[in-house]
Amino acid sequence: MLKDITLGQYFPGQSPIHRFDPRLKVLMVVAYIVALFCADGLWAYLFCFSMLALCIGLSRIRPKMMLRGLKPVLFIICFTAVLNMFYTPGVVLWHWWIFTLTREGIFNALYMVSRIVMLIMCTALLTYTTSPIALTDALEYLLGPLKKLRVPVHEFTMMMTIALRFIPTLIEETDKIMSAQKARGADFESGNLIARAKALVPVLVPLFVSAFRRADELATAMECRLYHGGEGRTRLNELHFARLDLLGGVLTAACVAAVFVISHFWA
Amino acid sequence: MPPIIELKNVSFTYPHGEGKPESPPAVDNVSLSVEPGEFVAVLGHNGSGKSTLAKLFNAILTPTSGDVLIDGMNTRDESRLFDIRKTAGMVFQNPDNQIVATVVEEDVAFAPENMGLPSKEIRRRVDEALAAVGMSAFKRHAPHLLSGGQKQRIAIAGVLAMQPRAIVMDEPTAMLDPMGRAEVMRTILRLNRENGMTVVLITHHMDEAAQAGRVIVMNHGRMLLDGAPAEIFSQVDELRACSLAPPQTVALLDRLNRDLNAGLPLTALSVEQCADVIYHYLKG
Incomplete structure (x- = not known):
């Protein structure tokens, strides 16, 4: 029974999301998280959500699997929601003992919860669509500059x-x-x-x-088998940046910029 | 051609703790040479020094005295360590503890990756090595889902990918079920016969040693016998003296000789040969 666990929760596939260079995917997730934290206002959130929905749709991962990823953080989500609902100062709607429900509180709670949900979902999408080996390779490459600092x-x-x-x-x-x-x-x-x-x-x-x-x-x-550390080591599957990756990278950058614009100038 | 593996008066004693009495040498004054293309089985029961011998072939251990030469390179010479290990690849007992990666082909690629080969060449070697052990169909599989025999064949492929001139195997079948053992033995035999690979097989299974071209029997760190399987296994008393049971066919003929004074030759290693010998005896 214990043998059946899936390693790193990877679901193999051939979708564009699967085929993106893993280094790019990691950067896309980072960019998306930055965008999430910069987002402000209903439209910005809706935009972030539609980006994520598009990616999930493209990846062909069943939405049920995506929701399953939320299970471990359910407690944090509820906790955040409650705290935000009752402890945000603003127009009082309802009051009992130490609980004060405000209109701003409800909005805050909704924003925070959707922010966390989207954050978890986009990282889950990364591990669902990237093999553990590709992911570690990507991390080794992206953290490469730290080697200069003897990390x-x-x-x-x-x-x-x-x-x-x-x-x-x-x-x-x-x-x-x-x-x-x-x-x-x-x-x-x-x-x-x-x-x-x-x-x-x-x-x-x-x-x-x-x-x-x-x-x-x-x-x-x-x-x-001649292992002697990372020096002079080559790889069977070299990571390479294809045209698809360029397109994905540009699109992501554009979307992040769009979130900024919507949050700070449009509203 | 010069021998691939050459031992000159090699002894090895494991270092002992402070104040403890010195342990007897695990390998005691052994000299032997293995020619290219040979299939040598090293037999011995537990503690006979056969595994220590295997570790000396690969510079995992360096001899206390004497010299081990791999394709002319002395294992004491640390600057040649890479070339030595590239020349004489090593397969260990437990397949689980020598597989590094989570995908079969990535694991086979481990050694050539360490050699810094271009990725095209790595791909070629991985495909070749997997084909040589008959595991090409499993290259995208996760190793932990394979059977013991399959895992051990992956481990052999991982060594083949270095393109060594010899493979040293330290009891590669000891942890496998009979099916897995047969599978691995078939692979080893094919490598030796079809690819001309030099093989040194450390084992305590008589039937495996019987398939080799040459058998060396170790006892208390010394090389006791060295010769063709038929020649070695007919020396029933010497084998028993170092706690090795002769193959069942030989044991049967030996028993007939003892009980009936039949005077049969003890050279039958396969069941068919044995049946033939008895048939001729019964016919008169």
Whole structure:
């Protein structure tokens, strides 16, 4: 059952959104987030939303999947909504105890919630349409300038790749260890939170030991395959910037500019 | 042609802790050479020093005394480390712990990427290596969804992509089920016979060693026997002395010899050969 998890939630496809250079996609997401935070007024928000809707439509990712990405942040969304509704000064509509509902509050809450929702959705769209390897490659490239400041960018992205590679292996191992412990009478399902957490200790210890052993073997195997850090390393799939990417980049820039104009001059 | 792998009076002792008595050498004064195109199986039971020997071939360990020469390069020479590892590729026991990437072809590309080859050349080598192990159809798959035998074939492809002159395999089938073992053995044999790849196979399975062209038996760090499989496996008593069971066919013939004084030759390594020998004996 644990084996079925999808790695990094990537849904392969051939849409233009999938085919964009991952470096460009990361930059597009950053630009979109900037635009979201600059947006002001109903029209600006509507414009941001239609941009996102267009991208989701193009990517052919089912809207249901997009909504699923919101689940983990549902609490934050509700919390933000409540805080904004009741604690924004303005025209009072309703008052009870420490709660004061204002007209400005309702608008603020709506804006904040849609801002968060769009933010999460656009980052989700990035991971849904970009393979983890392409994403780490893009990050390595984009963070490249930091190498000059002696930030170990290559090592960082290599760590990410290896972590992604070993998630399913370690999950499988956890499954095995838990079964072995259960066979000898361990109980993971009953008792309160503390009892359950304690029951996990005999699972975690062997898991850690084996993770260290694996790391050691992997390091030897990598050395035998001539790994010597990022220096002089080439790639099987070189990232290249195509005409489609140029178009996408220009369109994104235009849209961000449009959000600025709508927010600050038009309204 | 000069030998690809040459050991001259090689000994290796694992470093010991402060105040502890010195451990006996894991490899003790071994000399051998492997010629291009050979398929050598190194046999030995646990603690016989066979895995240590494999690590010496690839400069993972350097000998305490003596010299290991890979295509004429001494493994002590750190400046040649890359060329040594490129010449003698190494495959390990656990396929899970030697696969680096989340996509098969990216993993096979790992070594050529480290060599700094242009991406066209990497693509060519990846396709070639995957074809050589019969895994081309899986190149876009995630390795963790493959079977053990398939994973090990990917690991072999990952080494082939370096275009080594020899492959050293340290018990590549030890963690696989019988199906996976057969799959990997077929791949190894094909590489040796069709591509002329030099193979050194470390194993403790008799039936695997029987498929090699030459068998070396290790015991307590020493090289005990060295010869053709039929020649080695007929020395039943020596094999038993170093806790190795002879192949079942040989064991059967040996038993007939002992119990019935049949005087059969102990050279039958396949079931057919064995049946033939018994048939001729029964016929008179």
